[in-house]
Amino acid sequence: MSNFNSQMDILFFIGIAIILGFIGGRFSNLLKFPGVTGYLLVGVILGSSVFKIFSLELLDKIGVFNDLALGVVAFIIGSEMQMSTLRKMGRGIITIIFSESFGAFLLVALGVYLLTHKLYVALIFGAIAPASAPAGTVAVLQEYKAKGPLTSALYAVVGLDDGLAIMIYAIAAALAKLFLTGSTVSFLNIVGGSFIEILGAIVLGGLMGITFGYFIRKLKGKDGVLAISLAVILICIGLSKYFHLSLILSNLSLGMVFANLFPLANRRAYQAIQSITLPIYIIFFVIAGAHLQIKLLPATGFIGLIYTICRTSGLIGGAFFGATISKQDPAIRKYLGFGILSQAGVAIGLAILVTREFGPLGKAGQDLAILVINIIAATTIIFEIIGPIATKFAISKAGEMNKAK
Numbered sequence: 001m002s003n004f005n006s007q008m009d010i011l012f013f014i015g016i017a018i019i020l021g022f023i024g025g026r027f028s029n030l031l032k033f034p035g036v037t038g039y040l041l042v043g044v045i046l047g048s049s050v051f052k053i054f055s056l057e058l059l060d061k062i063g064v065f066n067d068l069a070l071g072v073v074a075f076i077i078g079s080e081m082q083m084s085t086l087r088k089m090g091r092g093i094i095t096i097i098f099s100e101s102f103g104a105f106l107l108v109a110l111g112v113y114l115l116t117h118k119l120y121v122a123l124i125f126g127a128i129a130p131a132s133a134p135a136g137t138v139a140v141l142q143e144y145k146a147k148g149p150l151t152s153a154l155y156a157v158v159g160l161d162d163g164l165a166i167m168i169y170a171i172a173a174a175l176a177k178l179f180l181t182g183s184t185v186s187f188l189n190i191v192g193g194s195f196i197e198i199l200g201a202i203v204l205g206g207l208m209g210i211t212f213g214y215f216i217r218k219l220k221g222k223d224g225v226l227a228i229s230l231a232v233i234l235i236c237i238g239l240s241k242y243f244h245l246s247l248i249l250s251n252l253s254l255g256m257v258f259a260n261l262f263p264l265a266n267r268r269a270y271q272a273i274q275s276i277t278l279p280i281y282i283i284f285f286v287i288a289g290a291h292l293q294i295k296l297l298p299a300t301g302f303i304g305l306i307y308t309i310c311r312t313s314g315l316i317g318g319a320f321f322g323a324t325i326s327k328q329d330p331a332i333r334k335y336l337g338f339g340i341l342s343q344a345g346v347a348i349g350l351a352i353l354v355t356r357e358f359g360p361l362g363k364a365g366q367d368l369a370i371l372v373i374n375i376i377a378a379t380t381i382i383f384e385i386i387g388p389i390a391t392k393f394a395i396s397k398a399g400e401m402n403k404a405k
Helices: 002-007 012-029 035-047 055-062 064-079 083-089 092-118 119-128 132-144 149-181 187-216 221-243 246-259 263-274 277-291 295-326 330-340 345-359 362-397
Strands: none
Touching: 012 035, 012 055, 012 277, 035 064, 035 132, 035 277, 035 362, 055 092, 055 277, 064 149, 064 246, 064 263, 064 277, 083 119, 083 330, 092 119, 092 149, 092 277, 092 295, 092 330, 119 149, 119 345, 132 149, 132 277, 149 187, 149 246, 149 330, 149 345, 187 221, 187 246, 187 263, 221 246, 221 263, 246 263, 246 345, 295 330, 330 362, 345 362
């Protein structure tokens, strides 16, 4: 099979992913599950867990599609974040983001500490817990044409909480190194570096949003709008990677600035981009599923179980608490936490960062790195499958399905 992979063109496999993913999504719909679930399971079947058609070498070659999908998702989230809607939510949305993020951090850290009695291990797992995967949530919201207070809140939360997650990780990792090695760590440098990364992404996206708006409002015709919109997203992705900024935050900023300064042009661009999202989503989730290795699940042990239970409880409980004290709509209070359970790219990225930062710190650091990458890779399988299903449950209970025109 490896010889077959090496001989066939990469576009052949992309075509296979789209066709089989589409069929899997339709089959998933027949079983009353979101299409995303079907895309993921097709990826698992094609990946190293079953038929090994999508080898790790092949997945590395087509990884650029992940960046494209995340950029498009972030742009769509930003386009949905109208200042008028955010003003209605007031400070409540910030309260929810802090509450659900720190709820997940604290519960996971406490649970892992009670199990391992190692504070540095607890801090790292707690720090990774708040990271979400906006693609799964957004794909479900768009598939079911969701609209309403809960949907608006979900777009805002999954778009913004990754920035906070990066800051939480920076502080927790610094503390973990202190407890692991006993050496002093410059919090100012670590936190300052994360702050610059976040601020840089916001500024980059904002500047591109302004430039994009002035240029595209003069265009006529759907084809031209689609071409330029996609080109700007790709440029923003490329610049973000070149300057080591978050491509999710930069494209979110791009979409948000563009949507609020140029609402009429944004509507045209949003509709144009939306017209090509289905194959992009299918490729993204089939690739994500192909990366998942089912054999890792038994290796999670009690730490994986504690991480899964505590993260789920922390996000749902934290979102409920934040929405309650900020007096949000009842649908947001009851169901928002169910819509933010997906976890993938950012969490895996942080886990890889742990291997780089803690691997050189002796045997304890190496053991931590191996533990984290395996547990996070395994629990990603769980959260990527239950996350979209939970999102559908949330918007269904809130009565917001099939409301968008």
